[in-house]
Amino acid sequence: MDDVHALARRLVETPSHEDETAAGDEIEDWLREHTDADVLRDDAPNGGNIIARKGSGDSVALVGHHDVVPPADEQVDDGEYVVYEEDGRLYGRGAADMKGAVAAAMVAFRDADPDCELVFCSFVGEEQGGIGVRHHLERHDAPDYAVVAEGSTSYTTDGVTDVVVAHKGRRGSTIYAQGVAAHASEPASGENAIYRASDAVDVVRELDFPAVEVMGERVEGSVAVTGIDGGSAWNVIPDTCEVTVDERTVPGERADLDRVTSVPGVSWSVDQDLPPMECTSDAFADAVLDAAADAQSGAPRHVVKPHATDAGWLADEGTACVVCGASEPGEAHTKTESVSLDTLDVCYETYRGLANAWPVRED
Structure with a gap:
């Protein structure tokens, strides 16, 4: 999964706590270079949301955000973000929340061959109350289904990436x-x-x-x-x-x-x-769980998340949402923030597997 790891590092290296333009540029340029999708950069504050689409049918969105909270002093050196790998983990502001999972979703979007309309979304301003997703939903229809790539790893078992069916x-x-x-x-x-x-x-x-x-x-x-x-x-x-x-x-x-x-x-x-979220489609929640199970050796489960995410805004507009991503409890917003590279691989396989399997057809 070298593409996922290299892209995650590039995104984490790009500062985006004050102005998200440069991170948005990285995402937009990569999508235009590596996919044939329709790519939109809108006029949301702080650099704009990035939306890419391919395929047709009911829409399934892979959703993330590229803003981060301000880095700790230890995470900046001479104005640049400090990013490094150690013991199979990528360290740096935004590695867990949530540029690592954004990279996994981007590569999965590139590699998937869907029978649905597959959408990739990276929003601005999630850390400021969902500025980007709200801007988008005021101007466009909500997707039918969405996997929001916020953290769901190690909720039931260490190292296992679960599937969140509701959050506060x-x-x-x-x-x-x-x-x-x-x-x-x-x-x-x-x-x-x-x-x-x-x-x-x-x-x-x-x-x-x-x-x-x-x-x-x-x-x-x-x-x-x-x-x-x-x-x-x-x-x-x-x-x-x-x-x-x-x-x-x-x-x-x-x-x-x-x-x-x-x-x-x-x-x-x-x-x-900030609205809560509950998944309104058992079939979609089960399909994401099946994809997550196929992507890892552990046994993921449906779980509940204590934190609000952009999934709440999407669910308010009728999207059937789950949350599934690489961040573990206690990693986001810390001065030692990191993400497991192996877990990014699991996320990539989960997102690609879901995109290729949905909609589930019964014989």
């Missing part, structure tokens, strides 16, 4: 408590916004965590207060206080945060809502 979303909210300012020597003459916010926090603590089942896998959400900000001076009864809430959402359910408005002077608003 994230809703970030702010609770606002309004009070009446007063001198702290006469607290009864005011209304303490921090006390009201504290009462609202108590409401949040009592909320039930929503949970659903997807293809036999339990997906359980959570709600947590993660910050509080109020008060202007030690001798002033505060008239405002804000509380931040992190909610991990599940398909079709949300915690009843509106209950905080039962506290006088309290309101709330949503700041960010």
Whole structure:
């Protein structure tokens, strides 16, 4: 799989935490040179999404993103990303999340001979809340099916690449408590916004965590207060206080945060809502699992992922999605980020195998 390894290294070497143009150039140029596909570079912010298509029929997309979070000091030398191989792993910012899997998807796209419309997508701005995929979906139809190449390796067994059939979303909210300012020597003459916010926090603590089942896998959400900000001076009864809430959402359910408005002077608003995902096609989820099983010696399973991905935005538009990729838990966004080269080979075989096998035809 030298093509996958070499391409992964090229992509990881290309900085893309501030401006994704250069990484997009690498992807676009490679696709134009190595495939006969129709290649589109759109006008999404930060350099544009890269979309390539070949074949006809129902569309199956191999989906990734080429932006990365800012590198740690150890991952940069004289303005260049530090990239190296050691003990069968590729090290560097974005190796796991997720340029390694993007490279595997690109080579699989090149090599596949599909009986469907095969689409390759690499989006910008995934780390900023799905900027690229949202830009694309506002202008184009969503694919019928998609494999989002985010991490699914070592979920059930070390070194085995599983298939995610559901993942949580994230809703970030702010609770606002309004009070009446007063001198702290006469607290009864005011209304303490921090006390009201504290009462609202108590409401949040009592909320039930929503949970659903997807293809036999339990997906359980959570709600947590993660910050509080109020008060202007030690001798002033505060008239405002804000509380931040992190909610991990599940398909079709949300915690009843509106209950905080039962506290006088309290309101709330949503700041960010990254959607959860559930696969809506058993046949597609099983076909990806079969392809993953054929690609490796271990026994992959359908699993649930705790993190939001671009699959949530696609699923919201009707795409039947799974997540299947090389990153292992604990690798993404770290100063020692790396990916197994053998696992990139498994991903390549999985993506190519699925593309050649779909749609599944019954005799």
